[in-house]
Amino acid sequence: MFETTPIVVGLDIGTSKVCAVVGEINDSGGLNIVGVGQSKSRGVRKGEVVDATLAGEDIRNAIVEAEQMADTEIRSVYLGVTGGHIRGLNNRGFHPVVSNDREITDDDVQDVIKNARAINLPAENKVLHVIRQLFLVDGQDGIVNPVGMFGASVAVDVHVVHGNLNRLQNPIRAVKNLQLEIEDVVFSGLASSLALLNNHQKEMGSLVIDIGAGTTEFVVYSNGIIKHTGVIAVGGDHLSNDLAYGLKVPLSRAEQLKIDHGSALVEPEIKGHTITLTNDLGIPEKTINLEHLRRIMSLRLGEIFQLIAKELDQSDLLSHVREGVFLTGGCSRIPGIETLANQSFHLPVTLGKTNSISGLKSALDQPEFAAAIGLARFGSFEMRKRSQEKPGLQTTITQTFKNLFGRS
């Protein structure tokens, strides 16, 4: 047996492309990206697998490419899931402290979290994540760790992300058919936010919007905890479709127009500008009004931001976002999108950078990869947690020493 560095793989099955990211966990526990594989995605609509055969092929291509690049064999992946059926909600669990001296113990904390998990969901729904927010002891708010405190009752707020079980099963089955293990299933909006935000940004309050081809995911952090998550099943595909319909061009042409001439803003100076489309022989075929193109895109993108802003406004979350809005996903490449987002949110808007990762820097700092990188990051956290919980035989001693001295 030879010693191998542990690897984690994030697999994001997107609507336009499948992306696999291979990360190595280095000695200090950080994540080092060593390989990326991607493939065009054909079997996915609005973030959900609709053609398992095609999706399977695309996943295999992406995995193979990533294996070659990282020069390793991928056995298991962290799988990102999304889709309009996924919902996030906040729940509160209560638990009376039973011990005589009213000191809150670890068991109480476990119990209260268990109570908070128990939410009333339709039978076909499955809970993806239960993310701990803050504890309350006897109604006193904002307690990070209640163990050792005294109180009559302890409560905890959690953020629960859940989705339709059957629809979650589709990508899982597609991956399992390729003889790949699934370590964990992660909501891709959560993954993107992990890739983009550092602790400071989470603390200050940030809104991450990942506009992919099929879906738009958004996550709100405030005071370092997740306050809200959501999915709108609208994305870049809708832009192309709108253009195809509005400009009366085929979908593939609309896609290309979006990439070449697209913008989120309708500047006054483009009035009257036209684009001439040519056929294969270079003969002019059709002219398109640039203003129309931009207006169709601008309205659609603006609507996405307004829907998000409205949803967040309802729970009064926008005021907690002090650091700003971070855009990622393929659509964040559209010129002028920051300005448009700024008009909807009235907050500073920046394009997210996956800068908290080391490795193939230039190749990776692209918005399309955010979710996959975030998945690998999630994996590295999990891995670290696991190794701390139950150290294997071989690693016990080294790990112990690392735990003792390795903290910097």
Added chain:
Amino acid sequence: MRESIPDLNSGSSSQPLTIKIIGVGGAGSNVVAEMQRSDLGAIPALILHTNSRILNLDTKAQKMVLGARRTHGLGTGGDPEIGRAATEDQEEPLRQFCQGADLIFIVAGLGGGTGTGAAPVVARVAKDSGALALAVVALPFDFEGNRRTKQAQVGLVNLKSAADAVICLPNQKLFHILDEQTPVTETFAASNDLMTQGVRGIWQMLTRTGLINVDFSYLRSVVHDRHTESMFASAEARGEARVREVLDRLVASPLLEEGRVLQESSDVLVSLVGGPDLTITEVNKIMEQLNRRVTEGQLILGAAIDPTQTGCIRLTIVASRPNRDLAGQSVPELSRLSPPPTLKGEIEAPFFDELTVNLSQSRFKAPPPATTPENTELLLQQLNGQSDRTRRHSSKRLKQEMFNLEIVSKGRFEKSEPTIHHGEDLDVPTYIRRGVVLN
């Protein structure tokens, strides 16, 4: 009415206070039967129901079947009108029962036939005979259906105008107290139990010898002729930290809407019952905390000792909100619709009929627009300029009806599940939904 009240107001009540309980309808009878088994058994009680099954109830309370001639003892079938008429037939024996009482509790569950229809009549009879009529009612669960909810609301309005005060227990809020696994029977039992607690809290406050006395005159001054809707909550705690716990539990009670009720109340009656070991510091602490929460209204405290309750504090509060809600809703209209239950046999104006007539009228207020294509096109153009969401909706609907459009193709989303968000199909291009014209 009765002039023996003023000498109670002086505070030195020589003659003992007479309290009576009347349980109306199914829920009311059950609660009263329950009370009779508990420490409230000493209070004279009467059970009224249109269904003769109550005669089988094992209780020492008096029983009276209403409207035997009308319903043959088979109940009202959920029609409050029958419940009301049946009670009015038997006002005389009812009046006899009420005779001589200072305070009459009327316990009922609203939403059904008997409770909803009869309780206002009973309240009126009780009030006419000189007593203070306090109604303690449960409002139905949402799952009991729309009709019961509506009936209950109308019944509540009637009851409010008839009784001095109504203490409400919206059963729906019990869901926050009970955990999800609770069987149905226990859920109703919990509701009954809470109503019992409400009555007991007031009864204890009035009858126990107190550290701080609240006598009948106080209660009367708070509720007499106010016709308010009150909420109540009660909590109990024992042990070292009982003061803090009892307050925490009280404020956490969903019946108080996270303490909001306390803030908005104009009068809050606090009944504190403790064992012989209750100290004045504890009373002080509780009152300090409550005072802080009741920002607007006046607080009336009664603290009493119950020798059997050593080590325990029980706090019951009755908070009356000013009738502001009533002004907001179209309730005046409702109460006008319901005949003030004064005249015997005045049943020719069944208020539900009028109510439904009224509803259906309002439904017909917006006639469908004329649908000549030119007209609608014009209308559409006008509407397009407006950003109002509802307008947009209606314009969209219009568009579909009249344009007989080349159906907006959803292109590549044709076969996938539509993305419906707040009633809008987001797969349709935004510019089409917003009616932006590309020329």
